[in-house]
Amino acid sequence: MKVQIKSRQKRTKSIQKSWIYYARIVIWWAKSNTKRMNILVCISHVPDTTAKINFTADGSALDANGVQFVINPYDEFGLTKALHIKEAQGGTITVLNVGGPETEPTLRKALAIGADSAVRINATPTDAITVAQNIKNHIQANSYDLILCGQESIDYNGGQVPAMLAAMLNLPFVNACVGLDLNGNEATAKAEIDGGHATLKANLPMVIGGKKGLVEEKDLRIPNMRGIMTARTKPLSVEEGSNGGLTKAANFAKPAAKGSTTMVDAGNVEELVRLLHEEAKAI
């Protein structure tokens, strides 16, 4: 009888020990799969989506008079994704813009939202290749695990920088990225493609061209007072960049004004069908 009890106690102890052992393995495994991430978020400084767009009288550039500038909406999804990753597994977030001093308030806003430091590459290149070249130089002088860009900026709508950057650095690139899961060094990304989705797998570091879906609209953050206060003391460094480019904007113009609208009575949809067929030749 005595012997039996002893052996049972022994067994219980050994089970407890093995539990602790297993728990340790699980914790070690979990840690090994969450790595501290050094993230670069590329930010464009663009006119607000509600801005009325006008061009200078000679058509050479945007008339920035009275235009409010914001973080490019596509980049905001990348910035928020970076915050999510940092919160889940630790790390640092650097925001970067290639532009003149006038873009610094936009970088400060990104700092207020939660980025740790900002870099402005002081240059005003005329094409995406040169913008990408400047960012590439910064990346090569530093070391990032993940480079998050928006799929395009809403000003010049080029959609070129992220893919160029990836090609120059020989890194994997996912465009129109609407989902990103990280597991250690492995990334699984979901991309929007014509008519559907693709799931792509790559090893970090990689470049993302993000859009809504990377995080949801409701996840986007507005800087709070504390964020705005701390943003003032966060580092914003300026690095000298290079100018130039192979393309040149010769002229900007507004699209031709729309002609008048033909109103059709709600009770007479046949008339709309007739107009679409005979007049607009759209059906």
Add this chain to the structure above:
Amino acid sequence: MILAFVESWNDSFKKASFEAVSYAKTWADMSGTTVRAITSASTADINTLATYGADEIHTLELSQTAFGVASQLQSLIEGATGIVIAGTSFGKSLAPAVAALCGGALSTNTTSAPKSLQPFTVERGAFSSKGIETIELHGRLPIISFVPNSIGLSEKSAAGTVSNVQANGNDLLKVAEVSIAKGKISLPEAEVVVSAGRGLKGPENWGMIEELAEVLGAATACSKPVSDIGWRPHSEHVGQTGIQVNPNLYIAIGISGAIQHLAGVSASKTIVAINTDPEAPFFKAADYGIVGDAFEVVPKLVDSLRAFKASN
């Protein structure tokens, strides 16, 4: 020689494929040179490319990823004086990678044929269709990525000599899965788009929108609020920060027409707005308007279009 990269989907061509060849042909005629189309070896009806002006057709085993194809094209550009790539979702990843690898000047979002060759000049959409940029591409290799459906097709027969070529692609990522919604027309390349907004009151009311789309052979789309609430998937969100479309016909139902939405649709050739509010800004941007309740107007429109289709 102008090089046209011709994409295929499930081993067949779409309109954007022929548009790429047409664009290259226009350009080649202006500069007195020839067109070489590069496409996947497994595509059926490769000879149709000759109809749109391909003098030579080079086929190869294409890489799966845009960067992979860009690295293949890099080894095939000898003799090229220009490259044309359709601005499809694949093309949007491909064109900048080609420009970076080959050192060419790139215009994306291009909406016109070349305006001049010296300097090489085209028009492109900027500021989310609120502006048109005339852009000069300098250097020895201009690269054009055009907005599908903005150029159109022109049939100009050429020899279309087919030959198989080899090029190694360097894929940096793995395509694990591709899912394409079957039987659905993809939004960016749709010629007709039926789009609805909060005026529909709830996701359960989209049946009539899908019916209207079916009659017209259209893709369905929605406004930003609708995708934000989750009534419809993000992939249907049309507007400045969603998909930008330029179909022949865009029908907006129960969408007020905020400036951000109009930015994504104003390139459409014909716009119809249906809204209960006569003051809705969409009526100013539309070619045709109906002030009325979508729940009454849309079913009538479906019937009327069915009758029209039956008699035409």
